[in-house]
Amino acid sequence: MHLLLLHGFTSHPVLTLGPLPEVLREAGFAVAQPTLPGHGTRPEDLLKVRWQDWLKKAEEAYLALPEPRGVVGLSMGALLAAHLAAVHPTVALVALAPAFALQNPLAPLAPYLAWLIPLFPGPNSIEDPLLKRQNPNYPYFPTRAVGELLGLMRGTPKVLPQVRAPALVVEAGRDRVVKGEDRYYALLGSREKRHLVFPESGHDLLLDRNRHAVAEAVRDWLIATSNRLH
Template sequence: MHLLLLHGFTSHPVLTLGPLPRVLREAGFTVVQPALPGHGTRPEDLLRVRWQDWLAVAQEAYQKLPEPRGVVGLSMGALLAAHLAAESPTQALVALAPALALKHPLAPLAPLLAWFIPRFPGPDSIQDPELRKQNPNYPYFPTRTLLQLLALMRRTPEVLPQVKAPALVVEAGRDKVVDPAGVRGYHALLGSPKKDYLVFPESGHDLLLDRDREAGAQAVRDWLIANNNHLQ
């Protein structure tokens, strides 16, 4: 199976997914990791980007993959993955800590806050203190860019029932970024006849960079192998 891997908001395009790309390649999957617009350069580049730009890049990369193909997304990437799975032939959808609802109480006030607070520090997404020091993501982001993530969040619930591919949704048990109720809501709204749910209790939002990074990567690999074998 050919897999598109999508990172999250303010995430490093490659490093945020930790050992997952390597584990999947070793298992025989083809892996493609595009950089979504505004990422992998500097935080200010996010100011020139709309959520439709993220989706367009994801769509283009996905359409280039031969079938059978699947999509794996982390956080914001899991929202984009749902849009792809809803509109294109998809054999598997893996949503890691999908950002359907944010925990930060000030997130809905982003339009107002942008006038007074030009930038926010990067989220507290890794629980292990030593691993946190190696966080490859943006250390901050322009407050105004949060509006684009919120817009994508509002448009995702309507596409989830259209997803019919087998799906795996993963919750990070110590997530301080997204609300677990939103992760469960993402799973509940999926139209997939076969959908599974896993919780990794010791990790924060960036679970592939935290205590459960190896276990999480292996669980995704094993689920995809089982799903791929079922197709064959």
């Protein structure tokens, strides 16, 4: 199986996925990790992109992979993954801490507050104090860019029922950034789906204290799903 790995909003395109890419490669999966527009450079570059740019980049990378294809997405990446799985042949969907809704009560107002609060600090996404200091993600981001994330969120509920691929939803039990993983799971049209919770993990659960257990759980589920294809 060839896997597309999609990072989240303001996330480092490679490091945010922690041990997962290497764990998957060691298990025999081919892995692709595209950098979504506005990421991997500087936070201000997020002002130049729209959510459709993220989806276009993800789709191009996905279609470049040989079949059979699966998609793994973290946070915003989990929303993009659902959009891909809804319209393209997909044998597996993994959604890690899907950003179905934001915890911050000011988030819906962000596009209107951009003139007043031009920058937001990076989210509190890691629970472990030592690992938090090593967070590789953007330390801040343009307030206006939140509006693009909200636009992607609004378009996701209608595509989830169209997903038919086996799906795994992984929730961070101490997520301070997003909420709604249970609704994401409930709306999935997949006949075969599973919901896992890691109670001690923050939103960046592949960078937090249970990162290896999360990576291994994703690997094991993908192996079992892949075996059922043969």
